[in-house]
Amino acid sequence: MALNPYDLYDVRSLLTEEERAVQDTVARFTDERVLPIIGECFEQGRFPTELIPEIASLGLLGSSLPEQYGCAGLNAVSYGLICQELERGDSGIRSFVSVQSSLCMYPIYAYGTEEQRQRWLPGMARGEIIGCFGLTEPHGGSDPANMKTHARRDGGDWVLNGAKMWITNGNLADIAIVWAQTDDGIQGFVVEKGMPGFAAQEIKHKMSLRASVTSALYFDNVRVPEANRLPNVKGLKGPLGCLTQARYGITWGPIGSAIACLDEALRYSKERILFGRPVAATQAAQLKLADMARRITAAQLISLQLGRLKDAGRMQPTQVSLAKWNNVRMAIDIARESRDLLGGAGITVEHCAIRHALNLESVITYEGTETVHQLVVGRELTGINAF
Structure with missing residues (x-):
């Protein structure tokens, strides 16, 4: 078979x-x-x-x-x-x-x-309330501890000031989970659309994740009631715990992108006739296609085992970092190779390779850049923090 x-x-x-x-x-x-x-x-x-x-x-x-x-x-x-x-x-x-x-x-x-x-x-x-997650700041990126957004207690409320950047769903959102510095460490707040002083501005002219809403969030003396503070966590472990959950899903997502690109490259290379034979009949094409399948297989096994560890309550953040690093790198390389196999046709949105390749430029950056995840694994191996 x-x-x-x-x-x-x-x-x-x-x-x-x-x-x-x-x-x-x-x-x-x-x-x-x-x-x-x-x-x-x-x-x-x-x-x-x-x-x-x-x-x-x-x-x-x-x-x-x-x-x-x-x-x-x-x-x-x-x-x-x-x-x-x-x-x-x-x-x-x-x-x-x-x-x-x-x-x-x-x-x-x-x-x-x-x-x-x-x-x-x-x-x-039910999809009736849409959320966004406000952690990344204009100057911060990979260094969330350098957070400038802050909240101060004022009676029964908190007054929030600052800005967040590259926020997926920002202009769609009814609520924003916003992380801010306080006198008692970093804390999370549920900021609701329509609160005075809260504004979202959609980021335009993107060449990646174009079928997604990306925004900047601004907080100008936004008064947030104590009932909207998330009370059961303080410090960076709050937002980082959320990122671990999201990164886990991201280890699986790019496998889908890679499969879509391999499927397209396989079909196209069998149909495209050059020099009297299908592109798929050439050694160069078969080497590329075989390498795509090898890398997808490795990524599938990594994510499945990671999922089993998560379900058993034994998943560690370093394991998530390794999987995110491996699987997104796998997918972006496959998307680029697939685009190449399609030749000129590969640059149009009638085919998926260029769209996935462009999207993955964001995926390899958000939720921790590739370099950050490499350093997380390096720290685990050596016991030395090189950040």
Whole structure:
């Protein structure tokens, strides 16, 4: 029997029946609803908000959180498969779900009160309340400890001042999970759209993640009630804990991008005739295609084992860093090679390779740059912090 070119080691056979059902459901959604429109959305610089109700109805928002909050209660591997199939469509779609689930719903669940969970999580699971995550600042990037945004106590409220940058979902969001310096360390606040002094400005002229909303957030004496402070965490471990959740999903997402690019390159190279034979009949093309399959296989096995560790409660941040580093680098290299195999056709949005290649330029940067994750692994190996 011929092997599946996108799953040479039959990783799917290692999934449970429920995990396979989740993957199949999201794959159908991507095939039927995302792929027909996403090239045009990318070209227009538009996030397809019309898909939000369907994404929510499939249980993809906060999918790993308990059912008591209107969520699906799925395991970590299922969440990873959701990310993989969504990013097979586009990184922007997966980013929307990642931010809503891992960066907004998760901190409310993990660091908030039961009242806060009941207030926001069910509506977020239904897609009625959209969130964004405010950590990165204009000058900060990879150094979140150098945070300038601050909040001071004023009676029963907090007064928030500062700015955040490169915020996915910013202009879509009804609430923002904002991290700020206080006299008692870094704390998280739920800032609501319409609070006086809070403004979001969409970032235009992007060449990457064009089918995604990216914004800057500004806080000018924004008065936030104590009821909107996340009380159960202080310090950088709060936002970094959220990033670990999001990075886990990102280790899976680029596998989808890479599979989409390999699929396109395979089909095109079999159809394209040069010098009297298909491009796929040349050694140069087969070497490239074989290398793509090798790297995808390695990434699949890494993410599956990472998911099993997460479900067992044994996942460590360094393991996430290694997987994010390996898998995003794998995907961006495959996207570029696929674009090359397509020749001139590869530069148009009628094909997916250039879109994925451009998107992955953001994915390899956000949630920790490749260099940061390399240094995290280096620190683990040596015991020496080289940051």
